[in-house]
Amino acid sequence: PAFAYESMLLSAVFMTCILLALIMIVTRQYNVVTKVLEMESTTNTLIPSSYYWLLQFPFELHLGWIIAAFALNVNILVIAWEGNATIQKIVAVASLIGLAAVSYACLWVFERPQYTVSFVAAWATFWMSFELRNPKQLITDTFSDQTIHSFFMFTISLSGIIASVTVIRWIYYNYDVSKRKTYSSVDNRANGGSYVQSV
Numbered sequence: 001p002a003f004a005y006e007s008m009l010l011s012a013v014f015m016t017c018i019l020l021a022l023i024m025i026v027t028r029q030y031n032v033v034t035k036v037l038e039m040e041s042t043t044n045t046l047i048p049s050s051y052y053w054l055l056q057f058p059f060e061l062h063l064g065w066i067i068a069a070f071a072l073n074v075n076i077l078v079i080a081w082e083g084n085a086t087i088q089k090i091v092a093v094a095s096l097i098g099l100a101a102v103s104y105a106c107l108w109v110f111e112r113p114q115y116t117v118s119f120v121a122a123w124a125t126f127w128m129s130f131e132l133r134n135p136k137q138l139i140t141d142t143f144s145d146q147t148i149h150s151f152f153m154f155t156i157s158l159s160g161i162i163a164s165v166t167v168i169r170w171i172y173y174n175y176d177v178s179k180r181k182t183y184s185s186v187d188n189r190a191n192g193g194s195y196v197q198s199v
Contacts, residue, residue: 008077015070022063029056030110057116064120067102071095085142092151096158099125103162107169115166122163129156 033056036047078091103118132139132152139148 008073008080012070012073012077015066015073019063019066019070022059022066025059026056026063026114029059030112030114034112060114060116061120064117065124067117068099068120068124071099079138085147088142089147093154096125096154100158100162103166107166113169113173115170118162118166122159122166125155125159125162129159 033047072095075088075091075095078088083091099121103121106114106117129152132148132155135148143151
């Protein structure tokens with residue numbers, strides 16, 4: 001409602017609250033799964049895949065969308081406060097770099113990659129580029145054709161890079177897991193356990 005009525009600052013505050021809450025939820029879920037996996041070798045605890053799809057995936061998906069929506073809302077806030085074209089370009093570039101940084105963190109900082117958030121970032125940047133193919137009048141009135149084309153190329157390239165790196169990280173991680181399973185196969189058979197991973 002706050003966003004619909006153009007209360008941009010209030011909308012940003014609400015989004016920040018939701019963003020922080022989702023970060024806390026996703027982080028705690030990650031920590032819980034990590035502890036279970038650490039205890040696996042001694043307790044033979046298994047995590048069913050339904051746990052991820054029902055209890056983790058929705059929050060990770062929502063977190064990804066809130067991050068993208070928050071970045072968009074910041075840019076709209078700059079427009080609402082009548083920031084000039086230079087400021088708008090700086091904020092837009094910073095927002096895109098921020099999305100890329102979040103994707104990198106989700107894929108490479110955590111021991112178990114968080115693919116959902118990075119895929120949402122790739123999807124969001126793709127639709128940004130799609131919008132820039134036929135920009136609205138407010139955009140064409142503010143920026144030159146060259147600037148619009150540059151942002152189009154930036155967003156479509158960034159989308160492809162994030163999506164590609166996410167797939168590469170998934171392949172690498174699963175290869176590494178498979179290799180570790182092979183090395184520990186004797187112990188796993190002895191304990192009757194199996195390696196459990198979170199998507």
